[in-house]
Amino acid sequence: MKTSERWAQAQAWVGQSVGTIDTPSLVIHLDAMERNLARMAAFARERGLRLRPHAKLHKSAELSRLQMAHGAVGVCVQKTEEALRLAAQGVSDIFISNEVIAPPKLARLAAAVRERQARFAIAVDSAEGIERLAAALKGAGAHGAAAIDVFVEIDVGQGRCGVPPGHPALALVRLIAEHPVLRWAGLQAYHGGAQHRRSAAERTVAIAASALAVHQTLDTLRQHGFVAPLVTGAGTGSLVNEAASGLWGELQAGSYLFMDADYASNEPDMTAPVFEHALFVKSQVMSRSADHAVCDAGHKSHAIDSGLPLVAHPTGLVFANGGDEHGVLRAAAPGTPLPALGDTVWLIPGHCDPTVNLHDFFVGVRGGLLEGHVERLITIDTRGALT
């Protein structure tokens, strides 16, 4: 038995009632997750859009395959090592929606391409990145035509990666065309900053500017004989806008599967599917004083980059940061009773992606958080896959 399996066994096991899961544990409310899965699949299908959910959220081969069984064409990842581990676990279509520049990483990817471990795609935003990618594929002996799909990333408002719209993108598309081992697959156009603008109007304005940048780039490319096969991008916060634009053909949303406290703070879009919280940290009160309770979940159990967790149950409590291993719970209003020593406290993480990255497995619960049972444990295959 692997060490990680032994730990899991002491913490949670299939068939146990939810009340006896050890704490802190990362729990998926499977019924809620499956409703989110179905709603997103329907949304994309009805609009004729491809869905390629971001596996940087769940980092799990099992959940990647589940999404693909529900209509997704494949998944996105951010890191080479994520792509390689998911491919090794049988995920068949993987897009690294990020730039990779280090030759050793590109060599590992090229070997996986040559061995056809999966269908791979990658983003680029520099001539050097394209040349290094082509060299790695040739070095690995991946001489077949169009061995890998390559998306040119344009900066559509995030101010992070990507070339400016228009001619800089054209120069990269031309360079890709010089390398038969590469297949130009279209544009990567993702505006991360737009996802968490609180009002629907702000998100609409931000994505309108992104759409203009995409439109101008597509025009420039067309004028020079290049018709983009696909524009890929969008996230859970903004996707109704990209979907309505007529420009994006593929949605990369990830967080819809679990929904975190930060996304739930967004004013909803009227035309967006309703997604439920499906990811929780089960924690427990391990110290009590007259005016507060302390639970056993701190920021080694949940990420706080996008705010502190909300307390889902019991209600009426406010979570304050108690450091790496503690959370301090106080009554939101005078008179609200505090939980007792040993009581369970259910937290909704502020940000799902980096919270998942703190855990080795999900505890999948069927039948609700208060009376359900553990249906299965789901390995977080790419936890810590940073390179």
Added chain:
Amino acid sequence: MKTSERWAQAQAWVGQSVGTIDTPSLVIHLDAMERNLARMAAFARERGLRLRPHAKLHKSAELSRLQMAHGAVGVCVQKTEEALRLAAQGVSDIFISNEVIAPPKLARLAAAVRERQARFAIAVDSAEGIERLAAALKGAGAHGAAAIDVFVEIDVGQGRCGVPPGHPALALVRLIAEHPVLRWAGLQAYHGGAQHRRSAAERTVAIAASALAVHQTLDTLRQHGFVAPLVTGAGTGSLVNEAASGLWGELQAGSYLFMDADYASNEPDMTAPVFEHALFVKSQVMSRSADHAVCDAGHKSHAIDSGLPLVAHPTGLVFANGGDEHGVLRAAAPGTPLPALGDTVWLIPGHCDPTVNLHDFFVGVRGGLLEGHVERLITIDTRGALT
């Protein structure tokens, strides 16, 4: 070969030059760490104080043993699973400086106590915690007298765990005395909030109040016939104050080993040892635009609960949060050149403890960050040990 060893091999290996370590990687500057180790050992030795460093920082059995070889009496941890994993790796003296209330956790600990896997100690702050601990030890068949050391935690200003000073502590000491399987070992008195007060004067004022609470509690106990064998506590930020008080007999400082950006923002105490930054994230530029560079380290590579990383090399750069997988680097002043695509960027994490918890191993470098080589890889044994 374990999967984790295979990943490590692709990322870093013994003997390689520092320039070829894959990124992002968590690197220990071994020379700097060893100077920190020696300075803290000398500080404690010269004052006749016991040193019990907190292994919540490094989460490593190898570094625990290294600290014990340099005079530490043992280590602290915060979680039962941390204690059990370190004991399984041969760490012989472990204090869980935190409350444990869940019977399944106490049962696992009691089994390890019965099997004498290590010498164990634990903190308590409730009658229920004491009764559950004693019941677990009896349930495991650990009937021997004084099977485990028990420290009563008092709240000395942190406002988190611990009973109020004075009579509430006396009540718990009396209850411990009723259980021959428990040995009352003294008081746990730690003021986490004092560690990061920026001026030395503020920290002195905070620990003076803590010392008064300890003093009153010791008096109350003595009046009722209980002489505390030891007071344990203190952290890297405040330790000169606890050391000078004459009350604390054991220091729990952890961060001194690595020093993070947050601790380095403290105004130094005149009488404290000088500790150097010894922990770095090696990262690499993977995207460049006219006004910024993007490196491959985001908050899945380094914790940001206590602020963003500093850029150690190249100098003159400011790090902005680029999300889970990216860091955005800009010139601190006009004219400072930005690093090129592929260039190495060395980061000093804002907070070491939760940063370590994101990685599977440390890359131990000898001879400096720019020209050194990898001397050894050090496993982070209790990464993700949350329960």
